[in-house]
Amino acid sequence: xxxxxxDITARSATTTPVPTARQTTKVAKLxxxxxxxxxxxCQVACMEWNDLxxxxxxxxxxxxxxxxxxxxxxxxxxxxxxxxxxxRLEWLxxxxxxxxxxxxGCLKACPAPGAIVQYSNGIVDFHEENCIGCGYCLTGCxxxxxxxxxxxxxxxxxxxxxDRVAVGLEPACIKTCPTGALVFGSKEDMILHAEGRIADLxxxxxxxxxxxxxxxxxxxxxxxVLQHGDQPELYAGLPKDPGISPLVSVxxxxxxxxxxxGIGLAVFAGFFHFVTAGPKEIEEEEENRS
Amino acid sequence: MQVTRRQFFRICAAGVGSSSLAALGFAPGEALAEVRTFxxxxxxxxxxxxxxxxxxxxxxxxxxxxxxxxxxxxxxHIEGDPDHPINRGTLCPKGAALLDFVHSPNRLRRPEYRAxxxxxxxxxxxxxxxxxxxRLMKDDRDKNFIATNEKGETVNRWVSTGxxxxxxxxxxxxxxxxxxxxxxxMLAFDNQARV
Numbered sequence: 001x002x003x004x005x006x007d008i009t010a011r012s013a014t015t016t017p018v019p020t021a022r023q024t025t026k027v028a029k030l031x032x033x034x035x036x037x038x039x040x041x042c043q044v045a046c047m048e049w050n051d052l053x054x055x056x057x058x059x060x061x062x063x064x065x066x067x068x069x070x071x072x073x074x075x076x077x078x079x080x081x082x083x084x085x086x087x088r089l090e091w092l093x094x095x096x097x098x099x100x101x102x103x104x105g106c107l108k109a110c111p112a113p114g115a116i117v118q119y120s121n122g123i124v125d126f127h128e129e130n131c132i133g134c135g136y137c138l139t140g141c142x143x144x145x146x147x148x149x150x151x152x153x154x155x156x157x158x159x160x161x162x163d164r165v166a167v168g169l170e171p172a173c174i175k176t177c178p179t180g181a182l183v184f185g186s187k188e189d190m191i192l193h194a195e196g197r198i199a200d201l202x203x204x205x206x207x208x209x210x211x212x213x214x215x216x217x218x219x220x221x222x223x224x225v226l227q228h229g230d231q232p233e234l235y236a237g238l239p240k241d242p243g244i245s246p247l248v249s250v251x252x253x254x255x256x257x258x259x260x261x262g263i264g265l266a267v268f269a270g271f272f273h274f275v276t277a278g279p280k281e282i283e284e285e286e287e288n289r290s
Numbered sequence: 291m292q293v294t295r296r297q298f299f300r301i302c303a304a305g306v307g308s309s310s311l312a313a314l315g316f317a318p319g320e321a322l323a324e325v326r327t328f329x330x331x332x333x334x335x336x337x338x339x340x341x342x343x344x345x346x347x348x349x350x351x352x353x354x355x356x357x358x359x360x361x362x363x364x365x366x367h368i369e370g371d372p373d374h375p376i377n378r379g380t381l382c383p384k385g386a387a388l389l390d391f392v393h394s395p396n397r398l399r400r401p402e403y404r405a406x407x408x409x410x411x412x413x414x415x416x417x418x419x420x421x422x423x424x425r426l427m428k429d430d431r432d433k434n435f436i437a438t439n440e441k442g443e444t445v446n447r448w449v450s451t452g453x454x455x456x457x458x459x460x461x462x463x464x465x466x467x468x469x470x471x472x473x474x475x476m477l478a479f480d481n482q483a484r485v
Contacts, residue, residue, distance in 0.1 A: 006325055008322070008323055011323065039382055039383050040383045041380075041381060041382050041383040041385075041386045043383070044383045044386040044387045045369070045381070045386040048367070048368070048369075048386060048387065048389050048390075049367070049369075114322075114323060117323040119325075125323070125325065127323055159325075159326075162325040162326070163325045163326040163327065163328050163329070164328065166325045166328065167328045167331075172369070175369060175370060175372075175379050175380065176369070176370060176379075176380055176381045176382075176385075176386045177380060178377075178380045178381070178382050180380075267307065282296070
């Protein structure tokens with residue numbers, strides 16, 4: 001069809017319409033936290049596929065390795081020790097990374113045309129060659145995911161392996177997961193799969209088991225099955241009701257149009273003054289003095 | 291270039307005006323984007339077995355080039371083999387990191403020999419290594435081989451040497467390994483798959 005192998009639904013700081021005629025399948029990654037053993041094969045497969053190598057860090061007594069997401073680590077297992085019921089310790093391990101929101105705060109906040117795009121299959125992708133390194137995506141993201149590179153001052157995050165998905169493959173993390181905690185498919189199928197898992201968890205006594213697909217960001221294309229669906233904060237601070245920061249809507253919704261209007265008005269006023277009052281005549285003597 | 295004060299103002303106004311027009315959306319970028327090109331599109335795909343543990347997961351090893359005479363194969367990516375019955379495409383963190391294992395500067399690329407009591411490993415040739423192993427096996431077998439038991443029955447046992455084979459072998463390799471060990475009369479014969 002066109003140059004791109006995946007159709008675009010949205011593109012940062014772009015006002016031209018995007019092609020919408022073709023209907024493509026919405027994809028999703030489902031992370032079943034109850035099946036995860038924290039082996040970090042997904043982290044390794046992600047680094048291997050995307051040609052990333054993070055710095056070797058230091059141990060400070062917790063299992064999170066590396067300590068935080070970075071331009072070289074696009075996914076990370078976050079380990080939480082919690083006592084949901086007194087005396088019953090639970091080790092909750094959440095695979096952190098981009099949630100690929102249907103309503104992406106990063107894309108809304110981004111002022112660089114084409115630096116962030118959303119494909120029609122649901123993937124939100126950063127195109128670093130267009131990134132100006134302003135950091136607005138960090139403010140816009142409700143999940144605190146994008147990270148700056150110290151090398152090139154551009155923002156990086158999980159691409160949901162858009163290059164693999166574009167040719168019909170599953171993302172690298174999904175393929176490698178030895179326990180089947182990570183699954184990938186159409187969003188519809190993933191919701192069905194999650195329902196089966198939730199029913200199973202409820203039978204096993206996790207009465208609050210639920211799917212995490214937060215409506216505050218229009219749903220996400222990376223979803224979690226949570227044993228304690230009523231308390232997502234237990235899982236290393238997963239926000240209960242994420243939404244795009246009001247700063248983004250104030251800036252993009254009010255301040256920016258007002259500013260554009262101001263520029264337009266100034267141009268119009270100048271032109272109006274030129275037509276009614278005419279250009280200022282300059283006497284030769286004054287010109288010579290200046 | 292001489293620029294008068296008024297000309298300077300005009301240049302500034304023109305600059306601000308044109309950049310404002312672009313900001314107002316009079317020169318928008320086209321809504322195009324492209325994903326990163328799939329890096330394995332024409333890479334050579336080779337099936338192999340993970341060398342780490344006894345589970346022996348199936349691998350797909352991708353290397354540069356299409357196998358042409360002048361193209362030197364360089365491994366660029368390794369992932370699980372989805373058709374392998376053991377792992378069906380999955381790999382543990384060690385298996386998923388095999389690319390760096392292959393390219394590691396610490397990887398053992400040739401046989402090394404440490405003499406009894408010595409602290410140093412010395413590189414030796416494959417021929418030397420095989421000759422030495424064969425020599426020691428032959429000497430030991432000649433000395434300790436049991437052809438018959440006390441009742442005079444033929445047993446052909448060699449119990450003073452054992453063999454530990456790898457688990458990451460194909461059926462064919464396993465068959466040959468078994469033939470060699472048993473034909474020498476070896477009884478102590480085990481495999482890493484039991485580890």
